[in-house]
Amino acid sequence: MSGVNIKQLAEALKLAPSTVSRALNDSYEISEKTKKRVLAMAEKMSYRPNPFARSLREHRSKTIAMIIPALVNNFFSQVIEGVEEIVQEYGYHLLVYNTHESCQKEREIVSHLLNGRVDGIMMSLSHQTSYYEHIQKIYDQGIPLIFFDRVCRHIPTTKFITNDYESGFKATEHLIEQGCKRIAFLLLSNEISIGKQRLRGYKDSLGFHGLEVEEKLILKCGSTDSENADAIRQLLNAPDRPQGILSSVEKLAISTYYISRDLCLGIPEDIKLASFSNLKIADLLNPGLTTIAQPALEIGQEAAKLLMTKLTKKNTPDFADQTITIPSVLEVRGSSGGISS
């Protein structure tokens, strides 16, 4: 449409396209004088190199993709913020895809990215994902791949998570210290690695403090919000209601607030609550929500830095099959009875 191409630019300068190209790319074999002339004219004619021609030639797109299970989510939006920031510094572009927690969508999205469109992928699995052929394909094609939060253990690459086990342990311990003997655990899905770790921490903590693990207190949520709400309602309505709840994701904790309000149950008097959550205004809730806050921004930044280094520095080794842990922080607030709020 509007654009000037390198040929026209060369024509205007009475130079060959190749010379112009070299001048624009600051090649050492071009005289300073010519470079200046070319740059000036490029500016004047507002020349913009065509990214697709370049990508075609160079087999790289300067673009990466993020595949995440949800966008309207305090954790993921903070991760995106961190990633975008780093990516922008490096002059790369960021494609964002939302799987809506659907494995099917995840597969479709991945299949659109196996053609060289992106130079790298950062992803967090849908909680419905339980087989990994599509992920394996990314890896097999040699596309640099990094996981964060909801990682896939079967792929030998670098993963960024928080200390889920330890946090689950500590949060449970905290509830026990507040006097809870029976504590429920709200799990989004048992497929997800992090859910498992958090659950393991919870179980071990109970055991460590001589408390029994009751399977019926482990609520496997996941399908629809209303089904989850029903399950929580049933839990809170039961005659043998637990004294505490540890939620592995924010949205289930939020549901718990609504439901306990409905049922006229007081937090923390009747039920003490703690949750993994990145809600910034946790302390403005009534009562303030005791959270295990993940360092979402930092996870995004660190993961993106690693990817950008791999893509921009020569001879970078492939990602090690390792898990990098950035610790979460337990912030005690009113909901667990720790402090008044």
Next chain:
Amino acid sequence: MSGVNIKQLAEALKLAPSTVSRALNDSYEISEKTKKRVLAMAEKMSYRPNPFARSLREHRSKTIAMIIPALVNNFFSQVIEGVEEIVQEYGYHLLVYNTHESCQKEREIVSHLLNGRVDGIMMSLSHQTSYYEHIQKIYDQGIPLIFFDRVCRHIPTTKFITNDYESGFKATEHLIEQGCKRIAFLLLSNEISIGKQRLRGYKDSLGFHGLEVEEKLILKCGSTDSENADAIRQLLNAPDRPQGILSSVEKLAISTYYISRDLCLGIPEDIKLASFSNLKIADLLNPGLTTIAQPALEIGQEAAKLLMTKLTKKNTPDFADQTITIPSVLEVRGSSGGISS
């Protein structure tokens, strides 16, 4: 690296590349038999067309960009969600850029998109943006451009907003009805179109109800969070503290919660508060926050639908110079004294 190209595919089939290309694109001039054969082989060899070669040929990228001032933000993340959903339906890709409210960054980002990388742009201006040459360039290049929320009046294209004036008017009226005689208005920046409209609604509402507009009650925030907090603190600490506050953005309302807690001022007893906000859990705050909630998801969806239609249907007219208004909803909660919470 890994990919099979159309030439190799043709070779394997003992056909010419052009024939294969046509078969893959379901051209009418290819026999059913050949088509099937080609499709089968393409599947078998897991052929993926190179998107850059295609973009280079066809002068379109099947990619659009969203440029927004913030990512960790309930409004914008909901808009992204809506946009992503529609874009994915159409098989398009979504690039996301964060200006961090900086006009300088906004300019840089735009300059990277003037080379055909994207087929269309949806944007919401940074609040620091007060001149529009870079935006004008997008328009002049003929790149389809849609604004939402923080629109640019000077560009004759379609803009999606909510009824900011009316909402400002109604929210102010609501505070007046709750007994407020003097109401402050928290403005993020006087450059932004929507801020202006909301402010105008506030002023007119005061006038309509026979109340005076006091310039010193109009707080122009914007630079840093801590400066904003100081300004609000000063407002609340003053001997002639207003009885009500209308905040034009969520984050200033959140600050107000913290500051009034610090100052031991009760909401709504000492200060009544209402805010433009897309916080989903506004009713879990203490007290619940009276909000003017924007239909963020819908704005994203509608804007994206319009853009997708323009890009995929032949002979679509250019975007009309119009403003499409999707109404916000005033939700009265405890913070304005409307109902207990």
Next chain:
DNA sequence: TTGTAGGCGTTATCAG
């Protein structure tokens, strides 16, 4: 119905 050839805009290789 299928094959041939050229070009989209760049950059790298090879000459000069």
Next chain:
DNA sequence: CTGATAACGCCTACAA
């Protein structure tokens, strides 16, 4: 230091 040429992978006239 600069110029000509080929190639990246695809699509589409045009030819057969």
